[in-house]
Amino acid sequence: MIDRAGTFRIFWSIVLPMARPAIVTISILSFQGSWNELSHFIVSTQSSALTTLTKGVASLASGQLSQGNQYPVKLAAAVIMTIPVAVLFFIFQKQIMNSSEGSVKE
Numbered sequence: 001m002i003d004r005a006g007t008f009r010i011f012w013s014i015v016l017p018m019a020r021p022a023i024v025t026i027s028i029l030s031f032q033g034s035w036n037e038l039s040h041f042i043v044s045t046q047s048s049a050l051t052t053l054t055k056g057v058a059s060l061a062s063g064q065l066s067q068g069n070q071y072p073v074k075l076a077a078a079v080i081m082t083i084p085v086a087v088l089f090f091i092f093q094k095q096i097m098n099s100s101e102g103s104v105k106e
Contacts, residue, residue, distance in 0.1 A: 024095045032085045057081055 005013070041055045051059075057077040060070075089096075 021096050024092045028085065028088050028092065031088060035084060036081070053077075053081060 036054060038054050038058055041052045042058075045051065045055070057074075060077055061074055
Protein backbone atom coordinates (compact mmCIF):
# COMPACT_ATOMS: atom_id res chain seq x y z
CA MET A 1 0.00 0.00 0.00
CA ILE A 2 2.95 2.33 0.61
CA ASP A 3 4.03 1.99 -3.03
CA ARG A 4 0.46 2.74 -4.14
CA ALA A 5 -0.03 -0.82 -5.26
CA GLY A 6 -3.59 -1.99 -5.54
CA THR A 7 -5.01 -5.24 -4.29
CA PHE A 8 -4.37 -7.03 -7.57
CA ARG A 9 -0.76 -5.80 -7.75
CA ILE A 10 -0.09 -6.96 -4.17
CA PHE A 11 -1.60 -10.34 -4.96
CA TRP A 12 0.32 -10.68 -8.25
CA SER A 13 3.70 -9.52 -6.92
CA ILE A 14 3.76 -10.87 -3.37
CA VAL A 15 1.11 -13.50 -2.64
CA LEU A 16 1.18 -15.50 -5.88
CA PRO A 17 4.98 -16.04 -6.02
CA MET A 18 4.96 -17.23 -2.41
CA ALA A 19 1.96 -19.50 -2.99
CA ARG A 20 3.28 -21.06 -6.23
CA PRO A 21 4.75 -24.21 -4.55
CA ALA A 22 1.43 -24.89 -2.83
CA ILE A 23 -0.55 -24.31 -6.03
CA VAL A 24 1.70 -26.67 -8.01
CA THR A 25 1.53 -29.32 -5.27
CA ILE A 26 -2.27 -29.14 -5.13
CA SER A 27 -2.44 -29.37 -8.93
CA ILE A 28 -0.27 -32.49 -9.01
CA LEU A 29 -2.20 -34.15 -6.19
CA SER A 30 -5.57 -33.39 -7.82
CA PHE A 31 -4.27 -34.80 -11.13
CA GLN A 32 -3.15 -37.94 -9.30
CA GLY A 33 -6.53 -38.25 -7.62
CA SER A 34 -8.41 -37.99 -10.90
CA TRP A 35 -5.90 -40.26 -12.66
CA ASN A 36 -6.45 -43.02 -10.09
CA GLU A 37 -10.24 -42.62 -9.87
CA LEU A 38 -11.40 -46.21 -10.22
CA SER A 39 -15.02 -46.10 -9.07
CA HIS A 40 -15.97 -43.49 -11.70
CA PHE A 41 -14.51 -45.61 -14.52
CA ILE A 42 -16.20 -48.79 -13.30
CA VAL A 43 -19.62 -47.12 -13.15
CA SER A 44 -19.39 -45.04 -16.32
CA THR A 45 -17.98 -47.58 -18.81
CA GLN A 46 -19.62 -50.86 -19.63
CA SER A 47 -17.92 -51.52 -22.96
CA SER A 48 -14.61 -53.38 -23.00
CA ALA A 49 -13.41 -51.05 -25.77
CA LEU A 50 -13.53 -48.13 -23.32
CA THR A 51 -11.47 -49.77 -20.59
CA THR A 52 -9.02 -47.34 -19.02
CA LEU A 53 -5.60 -48.12 -17.62
CA THR A 54 -6.88 -47.86 -14.04
CA LYS A 55 -9.70 -50.32 -14.68
CA GLY A 56 -7.33 -52.69 -16.48
CA VAL A 57 -4.86 -52.72 -13.61
CA ALA A 58 -7.68 -53.32 -11.13
CA SER A 59 -8.99 -56.28 -13.12
CA LEU A 60 -5.44 -57.60 -13.49
CA ALA A 61 -4.88 -57.35 -9.74
CA SER A 62 -8.17 -59.09 -8.97
CA GLY A 63 -7.25 -62.05 -11.19
CA GLN A 64 -9.93 -61.56 -13.86
CA LEU A 65 -7.44 -61.40 -16.73
CA SER A 66 -5.12 -64.25 -15.80
CA GLN A 67 -4.71 -67.32 -13.68
CA GLY A 68 -2.36 -67.53 -10.71
CA ASN A 69 -0.02 -64.99 -9.23
CA GLN A 70 1.58 -62.82 -11.85
CA TYR A 71 3.40 -60.33 -9.69
CA PRO A 72 5.82 -59.11 -12.39
CA VAL A 73 2.89 -58.12 -14.62
CA LYS A 74 1.10 -56.42 -11.72
CA LEU A 75 4.22 -54.50 -10.75
CA ALA A 76 4.84 -53.45 -14.35
CA ALA A 77 1.27 -52.16 -14.57
CA ALA A 78 1.75 -50.22 -11.32
CA VAL A 79 4.91 -48.62 -12.73
CA ILE A 80 3.08 -47.64 -15.92
CA MET A 81 0.33 -46.06 -13.80
CA THR A 82 2.93 -44.05 -11.86
CA ILE A 83 4.76 -42.62 -14.89
CA PRO A 84 2.39 -39.65 -15.69
CA VAL A 85 2.39 -38.42 -12.09
CA ALA A 86 6.18 -38.76 -11.85
CA VAL A 87 6.61 -36.84 -15.11
CA LEU A 88 4.45 -34.01 -13.77
CA PHE A 89 6.49 -33.93 -10.58
CA PHE A 90 9.80 -33.77 -12.44
CA ILE A 91 8.51 -31.02 -14.73
CA PHE A 92 7.36 -28.84 -11.81
CA GLN A 93 10.07 -29.86 -9.33
CA LYS A 94 11.80 -26.48 -9.45
CA GLN A 95 8.56 -24.63 -8.64
CA ILE A 96 7.86 -26.94 -5.70
CA MET A 97 11.35 -26.72 -4.21
CA ASN A 98 11.70 -22.95 -4.68
CA SER A 99 9.70 -21.98 -1.59
CA SER A 100 11.68 -18.80 -0.79
CA GLU A 101 10.63 -17.00 -3.97
CA GLY A 102 8.96 -13.70 -3.23
CA SER A 103 10.36 -13.47 0.30
CA VAL A 104 13.92 -12.59 -0.70
CA LYS A 105 14.70 -9.25 -2.27
CA GLU A 106 16.50 -9.67 -5.61
